[in-house]
Amino acid sequence: MAPKPSPTTPRSKHSRNAVAFREDVRGDGSSGAPSPPDSPMATPVAPTPATKKRGLRTPSRKINALFKRSVRADKGGGVAGHQRASSEGGTLHTSRGMRLGGLAAFEAGTVDLDNDLSGLTEKGIDTLRAELAALDGECAEELRKAVHANYTHFISASQGIIKLEGDTGALRNLLANAATLMVKLKEVAAPPPAPLAATVAEEAAAASSAAGDWEQSPDGLRWADALDEIEVALAERQPLDALHAVRRADKLVPRLSAAPPADIPPPAHIALEARVERQRAEMDARRQRLAALADAALSDALAAGGTDLRASSVAAVRAAAGVLAAAAGGAHAARRLLDAHSARLRRLQQQLLKPQNAGGGDADGVEYAGALAQSVFRALAAAADDTAALSSASAPELSSLLVVWALQETERFALLLKRHALAPFAAPAGLAATVSCCLLALVHCRALEVSHGLTLAPRLMRDLWPACEQVLQRRLRRLVEEVRTAAAEDTKTIAAAMGAGSQSGSQLLPAAQLVLGEIQTCVRILTPLAGPRMAAALRQANTDLFGVYAEALAGAFEGRIDESGALPPALSSAVQPAIEQAAALSEDALPKALAPLHDSCGVLCDAGALQEHLAQLVSRLGPYVV
Known part of the structure; x- marks a missing residue:
């Protein structure tokens, strides 16, 4: 349907x-x-x-x-x-x-x-x-x-999950046990609990009340008056008054910090200890302020003397140094005193470097050297006197500080002298100017040694002699050409004399006279600086000069040899007199020239070296002797 x-x-x-x-x-x-x-x-x-x-x-x-x-x-x-x-x-x-x-x-x-x-x-x-x-x-x-x-895999995964959950639970239990153990350990190691706030407040009130009662006591009033005296003296910048006030306060400290009674309660005992510590801290702070005040007064006293180091008030300087020694110790006071003298000396040295002080007529730097030496060694003498005023149980320590400081200032003086006098003026002017500058420094140094017993001359000569030796070496190098020229003239003079039938006798010829005169001049100039260094340099100069003379004399004869290898007849007869002149110079003239320094420097004529040069001369000219 x-x-x-x-x-x-x-x-x-x-x-x-x-x-x-x-x-x-x-x-x-x-x-x-x-x-x-x-x-x-x-x-x-x-x-x-x-x-x-x-x-x-x-x-x-x-x-x-x-x-x-x-x-x-x-x-x-x-x-x-x-x-x-x-x-x-x-x-x-x-x-x-x-x-x-x-x-x-x-x-x-x-x-x-x-x-x-x-x-x-x-x-x-x-x-x-x-x-x-x-x-x-x-x-x-x-x-x-x-x-x-997938049933088998599901069962396996389920079993693994169950096992993992069990392991996780065990691990959680272990961590919980460890955390509990740590908490218990912290509780055991923790300090005992603080007292109750009421107890603390009561103790603080008791301590405050005890402190107030002590401040109103006779000892507290005397302590307050002593501190006020110190503050007033420091405010008025009176180091001596402040030092006296500090000493009076120091006498109160032992009595205030005496052993407390045995029946004193603990809070009162703690308050007493705190008060004593506070008093000591207050005294330390005031001593530091006093030391700073004395240090400033020391610098001011040394800076107020103008160009003359001793024009300042010796009493003020030594008083400030004494206060500083009492407040901070003798060694500290000596260091600060020497530092103040160093600062004063630097200012004077800067003034000497000005053109109006050095003067345009100081062509050889001798005036600057004399002024610098005078200022330095007078400052050393003043520092020695001021340091001696601090002599106490720590005198050996102060003496060592003074010696070290004096050596440092001597080194600085030698450096300034070489930089501003010897290098630009004295060295170009010659050996005499250089030795004059060094001699001025040495004179002041030895005067200080005599007056204060500070032996600084060896250190000074060690620093200055290299400059003198350099000038001496330059002088000898310039003399070499003159000796060679004079030796050539000597050969002609001897030949002319022999041709005329006259004998040269014992009189030295110009070249030998030049060598001898140079040695005599060096001896005369360097005698004030007699010492081991000067003796070694002069001995070497004597040997070198004679060697130059012998070399020049042999070269003068050898330069006249003709093509046949023989000297002209006029010169052949002059060889023997020339050798005799050289022998007389080395054996007689030079030792006599160096004799004035024999007592202070020993034997300066190296006879062996001179004989060696003479033997070389004979070996070169011997074949031509007739």
């Missing part, structure tokens, strides 16, 4: 929205055609204004046509149930574990049941329900298969 035609009604909103779902259910291209009129599944729908243009393409007719084809396929294939043949488009599948192609829209989640399925007929809805039931069975089967396939 054909289904009853549906009444002619206007097309609803749900039937209009079911078009998308119909396209999914249709599957292949042929399913979109209208159902044949003889289909038992077809349900004619009366045309409505909304469906006149599109014919019979309503949701119910499309679904009925789809189901009609399914029924025909079931009958033709002889397959029971809902088994269907797969169409060309692959939209229909068997119901054994497979899904209907049109149900993919349900799986994709793009189906709106209210809009897409509201226009289906009752049979279409039953068909869809059956398909959904088949899909549910398929899902259950797949789930069963998955569970069966």
Whole structure:
């Protein structure tokens, strides 16, 4: 029996929205055609204004046509149930574990049941329900298969999870036990709890009351008066008055810090100890202020003396040094005193470097050297006197400080002398000017040694002698050419004398006189600087000069040898007198010239070296002796 035609009604909103779902259910291209009129599944729908243009393409007719084809396929294939043949488009599948192609829209989640399925007929809805039931069975089967396939792994994972949970619980218990143990250890090692706030407040009040009572006591009033005296003296910048006040306060400290009675309560005992420590700290602070005041007074006293170091008040300097020694110790006072003298000396040395003090007429630097030496060694003498005024039980320490400081100032003086006097003026002026500058310094140094026992001359000569030795070497180098020229003239003079039939006698010729005169001049200039260094330099100069003379004399004769290897007859007769002149110079004249320094420097004439030079002269001129 054909289904009853549906009444002619206007097309609803749900039937209009079911078009998308119909396209999914249709599957292949042929399913979109209208159902044949003889289909038992077809349900004619009366045309409505909304469906006149599109014919019979309503949701119910499309679904009925789809189901009609399914029924025909079931009958033709002889397959029971809902088994269907797969169409060309692959939209229909068997119901054994497979899904209907049109149900993919349900799986994709793009189906709106209210809009897409509201226009289906009752049979279409039953068909869809059956398909959904088949899909549910398929899902259950797949789930069963998955569970069966992974059951072993699931059991293993479950056992591992259970074991991991057990290990985690054990570890949590261990950590909890360790934390509890640490808390207990902290509680055991913690200091005892502080006293109650009320107890602390009571003790503080008791200590404050005891401090107030002591301040009003006779000892407290005397202590306050002593501190006031110190403050007044420091404010008025009176080091001596401040020192006396500090000494009076120091006498009060032992009595104030005496041992307390045995029955004194602990809070009072603590307050007493705190008061004693506070008093000592106050005294230390005031001593430091007193030391700073005395240091400033010492510098001011030394700076107020003008160009003369001793024009300042000696009493003020020594008083300030004494206060500083009492406040900070004798060694500290000595260091500060020497530092103040050094600063004063620097100012004087800077003034000496000014052009108006050096003077334009000081061509050889002797005036500057004398002024510098005088200022330095007078400053050393003043510092020695001031340091001696601080002599006490620590006198050896003060003496060592003075000696070290004096050596440092002597080195600085030698450096200034070489830089501003010897190098620019004395060295170019010659050996005499250089020795004069050094001699002025040495005179003042030895005067200080006599007056204060400071032996600084060896250190001074060690620093100054290299400059003198350099000038001496330059002087000897300039003399070499003069000796060679004079030796050549000597050969002519001897030859002329021999040709005239006269004898040269014992009188020295010009070249020998030049060498002898230079040695005598060096002895005269360097005698004030007599010492080991000067003796060694002069001994070497004597040997070198005679060697130059012998070399020049031999060269003068050898330069006159003719092509036959013989000297001219006039010169041949002059060889023997020339050798005799050299022998007389080395054996008699030079030792006599160096004799004045024999007592202070020893033997300065190296006879062995002179004889060696003489032997070389004889070996070179001997073949020509006639």
